[in-house]
Amino acid sequence: MAVNSDIGKLKKVIVHRPGQELEYLAPLYLEELLFDEIPWLERAQEEHDLFVKEMHKNGTQVIYITDLIKDVLMDETVKRSFIEEQLKLSHIGNQLTKEKVIEHLMEQNPEYVAKNLIRGFKRGFVKELKEPDSLADIIESPFPFYLSPLPSMYFTRDQGITMGDKILISSMNNDSRRRETLYTKYAVNHHPLFSNIEPLMEDRLPAGLEGGDLIVASEDLLIIGLSERTTEQAIEALSKELLIDNPRFKEILVIQIPSKRAYMHLDTVFNMIDYDKFVMYPGIKDNTYTYRLTAGKDGQVKAVKAGDLNEALSTSLKRPVNIIYSGGNDPITAAREQWSDSTNTLALAPGKVLAYNRNTVTNAKLRREGIEVVEFEGSELVRGRGGSRCMSMPIEREPLK
Numbered sequence: 001m002a003v004n005s006d007i008g009k010l011k012k013v014i015v016h017r018p019g020q021e022l023e024y025l026a027p028l029y030l031e032e033l034l035f036d037e038i039p040w041l042e043r044a045q046e047e048h049d050l051f052v053k054e055m056h057k058n059g060t061q062v063i064y065i066t067d068l069i070k071d072v073l074m075d076e077t078v079k080r081s082f083i084e085e086q087l088k089l090s091h092i093g094n095q096l097t098k099e100k101v102i103e104h105l106m107e108q109n110p111e112y113v114a115k116n117l118i119r120g121f122k123r124g125f126v127k128e129l130k131e132p133d134s135l136a137d138i139i140e141s142p143f144p145f146y147l148s149p150l151p152s153m154y155f156t157r158d159q160g161i162t163m164g165d166k167i168l169i170s171s172m173n174n175d176s177r178r179r180e181t182l183y184t185k186y187a188v189n190h191h192p193l194f195s196n197i198e199p200l201m202e203d204r205l206p207a208g209l210e211g212g213d214l215i216v217a218s219e220d221l222l223i224i225g226l227s228e229r230t231t232e233q234a235i236e237a238l239s240k241e242l243l244i245d246n247p248r249f250k251e252i253l254v255i256q257i258p259s260k261r262a263y264m265h266l267d268t269v270f271n272m273i274d275y276d277k278f279v280m281y282p283g284i285k286d287n288t289y290t291y292r293l294t295a296g297k298d299g300q301v302k303a304v305k306a307g308d309l310n311e312a313l314s315t316s317l318k319r320p321v322n323i324i325y326s327g328g329n330d331p332i333t334a335a336r337e338q339w340s341d342s343t344n345t346l347a348l349a350p351g352k353v354l355a356y357n358r359n360t361v362t363n364a365k366l367r368r369e370g371i372e373v374v375e376f377e378g379s380e381l382v383r384g385r386g387g388s389r390c391m392s393m394p395i396e397r398e399p400l401k
């Protein structure tokens, strides 16, 4: 089981079917939970099922993260530790209340725990467990949750990245997404599915490194986005690990994109779709910078500016590359389709991508450039600001020829 590219035929992938967490979204705290709009759950689930169906047609094994967690929570010790770690990151201010919630969850079956820690718990829930008599229980607060919902849970890409036979658990930039990675961590550490995949760096990664910023371009080359979510500190720590301490790549190419909500990760504006083809949102062309990181002679990572993106990619991949601009030649269309994740396609195989059908101009352009585009409807899913790449965590791809 390994991932040595971002385009090899997709064999196994981890996803999350959106659940009731989307019904806990409300306008007052949308920004805090990193959403811009409120999706309609039933339709979002139907769309997600279509997304999964297309992957099945491609011969991909699709695994739901909640199923993995249900399995690992059968062990009572693991269950307690998972619940306790989740609650450490909660808004529950009173220790007794926290203990009551832990005991309540320990009495529930693994499915309830796996799903409801994603859905979240409202503050009013405490009344079912104990007299709300502590200051923390009764305090007036505009935020109605003891445990926030995790509405971005269906963007499994961001939660972990398989590189070769190792997996890196992301260190999320925002508090509101931090609990998501506990699902990945517990699956990786306790589920037999991961018996051949080792975790990388464990808890040694500084905050600010999310999967949407990483592209395993080849066995030798890792591309990392320096973005709103991924910091230079985290990139430096990861490069030291991957280039010097436990060398896995010959080179890391950093692509710095504008730090902006609409482009929160590299894969919202730039993506690899074939051996030599990339799709990119043209609106960031003039504000994108590249840096090449390699192992220096002194046991330190050496960074140099890598210049023009096309040249940098060609040099790193040792072949000429074709950067295909999304949205046609019209800046308004390009910006509209970027907002709807036109570049956020998932490679099912080299030159074959899964994409939202709404990005008609980009999809037509990709086809003209020889890419096979498989479409699905994602009008509700897109409201969370992510496409098929964001919604998938590949754990096995066929090696490239």
Ligand SMILES: NC(=O)NCCC[C@H](N)C(=O)O
Pocket: 033, 034, 035, 152, 155, 157, 158, 177, 211, 212, 213, 264, 265, 267, 268, 384, 385, 386, 387, 389, 390
């Ligand atoms: N790789 C991605 O670009 N993921 C999309 C994440 C969307 C989520 N609502 C967020 O803002 O973090």
